[in-house]
Amino acid sequence: MKTIIEPFRIKAVEPIRMTTRAQRQELIEAAHYNLFSLKSEDVIIDLLTDSGTSAMSAAQWAGIMQGDESYAGSPSFHRFEAAVKELMPFKHVIPTHQGRAAERILMEVVASEGHVIPSNTHFDTTRANVESTGAEALDLVISEGRDPELEHPFKGNIDTKRLNALLSERGDDVPLVMLTITNNSGGGQPVSMANIREAKAVCAEHDTPLFLDACRFAENAYFIKQREDGYGDKSIPDIVREMFSHADGMTMSAKKDALVNIGGWLALNDDTWAMHARNQLILTEGFPTYGGLAGRDLEAIAIGLKEIVEEDYLEYRMASTRYLGRALTEMGVPIVRPVGGHAVYIDAKSLLPHIPPLEYPGQALAVALYLTGGIRGCEIGSVMFGRQADGSEEPAAMELVRLAIPRRVYTQSHVDYVIEVFEDVYDRRDELSGYTITEEPPQLRHFTCHFEPKG
Secondary structure (H helix, E strand, O other): OOOOOOOOOOOOOOOOOOOOHHHHHHHHHHOOOOHHHOOHHHOOEEOOOOOOOOOOOHHHHHHHOOOOOOOOOOHHHHHHHHHHHHHOOOOEEEEEOOHHHHHHHHHHHHOOOOOEEEEOOOOHHHHHHHHOOOOEEEEOEOHHHHOOOOOOOOOOOEOHHHHHHHHHHHHHHOOOEEEEOOEHHHOOEOOOHHHHHHHHHHHHHOOOOEEEEOOOHHHHHHHHHHHOOOOOOOOHHHHHHHHHHOOOEEEEEOOOOOOOOOOEEEEEOOHHHHHHHHHHHHHHOOOOOOOOOOHHHHHHHHHHHHHOOOHHHHHHHHHHHHHHHHHHHHHOOOEOOOOOOOEEEEEHHHHOOOOOHHHOHHHHHHHHHHHHHOEEOEEEOHHHHOEOOOOOEOOOOOOEEEEEOOOOOOOHHHHHHHHHHHHHHHHOHHHOOOEEEEEOOOOOHHHOOEEEEOO
16 A cells, blocks of 8 residues: 555544634744743643653553662563663663663763763763863764755765774774764764764774664664665564664663653663762662663563554654655755754755854744744754854754654644744745843753744
């Protein structure tokens, strides 16, 4: 059949509050034009993030009832640990309340001032956790990954030549290499198995550990199966296991590719690092067999890890993003191509060339989508990445708006509505104007800063 249907039935529903444009104008003004500051009930279609916004399955909700809340040694932890090791056979599995906690603990263990942590592209919290130690977060994505319109099957790949040069020159300053799969800040683009192997070989030559930031590991594995020679007949779990066989550790936000609303973990093989990580965990998260999570959350993760590698689900997931991306492309909206796994990324710089980068074209587009149709997206451009360590500003490499699709939440009619709203915004694109930032914190400003429209 040509039509790819949702491979599930809907058993419970949540009402959406429909608002008028006049109401949304008042709401966005009260939020200082920052979409993070809106109440979720004031959003019609929420595409801000796919993190923690998944709909859990009946099996996961049933599993929650098995949650054992013992402080130490809970059987829920052991079921969680076994599910992780089934796909990612690392020696040590350390639960955390979400992915950024795993990042923070890892960086506190391995990084300090003068260090460099290279990656294909660090995401916002990863970069902040690196920089909070005094280390430098360095992006080494391939040149193709910086060209939104270029068609390339694995635009998330790390530039292994530049990585080798860095390790040859400053190897003692690099405690580990991070590789984000899929590459969120670069448009949700996948990393090939060949690139993972090459990165591992470079790291091994310089005796440097390779870690995967693996929030969307199943989507990355699906892209490998679809696009990389030699993997078409392999199962998703086997591809996943091969990916992690080339790594020395990982950080994970279970709020993405484990289909849960909270949770994460740090996994690694190094005994000394694991000891220090567990000590940090006890100080800030909890005992090593719960790590800031309830036992019921660990149960839901264990079940979600089995559901996320089902090919019917992954095909539906990718079809959803392809459907939106294809419709926007046919409309003339410039997007990052090819479409990534979890989101469609709009190239706001190309769509709104009359708005300078430091007047934040991505923010202008995101606000326009909300005002027009109550859609909440996320700017990934100079608001998120333009502020430098010394307080100055530089335009980001790309000015994007991410429309992240929550897992198992919206149907095709919801996506059709998003397309209709875009038609209206696209027709009025020349009327949109930029923004200025009137108030901002010293780090991660996009979450809480205040804006005012220009003019």
